[in-house]
Amino acid sequence: MTLALPSPAVAALFASQRRRIAVAGGVIAVGLALLAVLSLGSGAVRIPPERVVAVLSAWISGDREVLASREALIILSIRVPRLILGALIGAALAVSGALMQGLFRNPLADPGLVGVSSGAALAAGFTIVLGDRILGTVSAQLPFILLPVGAFVGGLASTLILYAIATRHGRTSVAVMLLAGVALGAFAGALTGVLAFVSDDRQLRDLTFWSLGSLSGASWTKVWTVVPLVLPVLLAVPLLARGLNALLLGEAEAFHLGIPVQALKRAVILMVAVAVGASVASAGVIGFVGIVVPHLLRLVFGPDHRTLLPFAALLGAGLLTGADLAARTLVAPAELPIGILTAAIGAPFFLWLLLRRDRSLDS
Numbered sequence: 001m002t003l004a005l006p007s008p009a010v011a012a013l014f015a016s017q018r019r020r021i022a023v024a025g026g027v028i029a030v031g032l033a034l035l036a037v038l039s040l041g042s043g044a045v046r047i048p049p050e051r052v053v054a055v056l057s058a059w060i061s062g063d064r065e066v067l068a069s070r071e072a073l074i075i076l077s078i079r080v081p082r083l084i085l086g087a088l089i090g091a092a093l094a095v096s097g098a099l100m101q102g103l104f105r106n107p108l109a110d111p112g113l114v115g116v117s118s119g120a121a122l123a124a125g126f127t128i129v130l131g132d133r134i135l136g137t138v139s140a141q142l143p144f145i146l147l148p149v150g151a152f153v154g155g156l157a158s159t160l161i162l163y164a165i166a167t168r169h170g171r172t173s174v175a176v177m178l179l180a181g182v183a184l185g186a187f188a189g190a191l192t193g194v195l196a197f198v199s200d201d202r203q204l205r206d207l208t209f210w211s212l213g214s215l216s217g218a219s220w221t222k223v224w225t226v227v228p229l230v231l232p233v234l235l236a237v238p239l240l241a242r243g244l245n246a247l248l249l250g251e252a253e254a255f256h257l258g259i260p261v262q263a264l265k266r267a268v269i270l271m272v273a274v275a276v277g278a279s280v281a282s283a284g285v286i287g288f289v290g291i292v293v294p295h296l297l298r299l300v301f302g303p304d305h306r307t308l309l310p311f312a313a314l315l316g317a318g319l320l321t322g323a324d325l326a327a328r329t330l331v332a333p334a335e336l337p338i339g340i341l342t343a344a345i346g347a348p349f350f351l352w353l354l355l356r357r358d359r360s361l362d363s
Helices: 008-041 049-061 070-104 116-135 137-141 143-166 174-198 201-212 220-247 251-256 261-283 289-301 305-329 338-362
Strands: none
Touching: 008 049, 008 070, 008 289, 008 305, 049 070, 070 220, 070 261, 070 289, 070 305, 116 143, 116 174, 116 201, 116 261, 143 174, 143 261, 174 201, 201 338, 220 251, 220 261, 220 305, 251 261, 289 305, 289 338, 305 338
16 A cells, blocks of 8 residues: 655645744734833833843852842842732633634634633622621631632533533533523623622722723742643643634544544533633633634634644733733833733624624635
């Protein structure tokens, strides 16, 4: 038996695709590095890029003289954890969007459809408004832990409820999950509105700002809380690429190709719940990253998840780093909630996608 060699045209097409991936990867990586240096040097105290690089070099080499400077204290204690947290959350949201779009075989799918964000927002609102009354002194002693823990548990619980509704006799219906996710999201939004209605002025302010999303509370403690949850997901998602590619052909076709479809669905749902739940718990609700980033990459690379997933992590990290930089500098010394910026970018893009989709269907 002999294997047919690819034709010169097909080989040239593959070579062109590899060059495009290499160039795009290099551009994104260099852009992300430049954005990181600019972000670390921007803020109430402006630090030149060469000093930022010197501090980072001293951090790696252990140069105590440089590390004792004021710039090093600002960069390493305040801005580096904020940068890392934003990059992790951006990567998690973008990869979650790519996973959901692959699972639903719908380019308009978003992590919010599974109810994680709405469930997390409801639990966070419950913690802000009723935490003092129900938990008493525990709430007063652990104010910075209860909110993220509550949001994470709320997001995970809503996903488990959704999964139970959509699963019958060991099979999970994607269509039922989509519709039930919309209903649960609306119900959680209504309950969050009730909490806002009964809250006092301080609680209403806290609830409003948390729901708009922000990285202002970033710290090394938050970073080390998010890393064990998000990093394993980012490292594991490439293993799902082959299954998601097969799923684009349909569930029956993927099954006949040897893909364990039900196990793939469970893995995708679990990863999205963990990644989005941890992100929402750490920085509030940040929308549209999960739909904008995969679409931009799909326009460049096509639907192959072997390329889409790793590049979604890189571009998502870059997008949220840039949005955070804009949030800190546009109205300085005040700071815009980052969710406002991502919505301002994402909403017009989403409308453009809908119009583009309608035109393609009409044609």
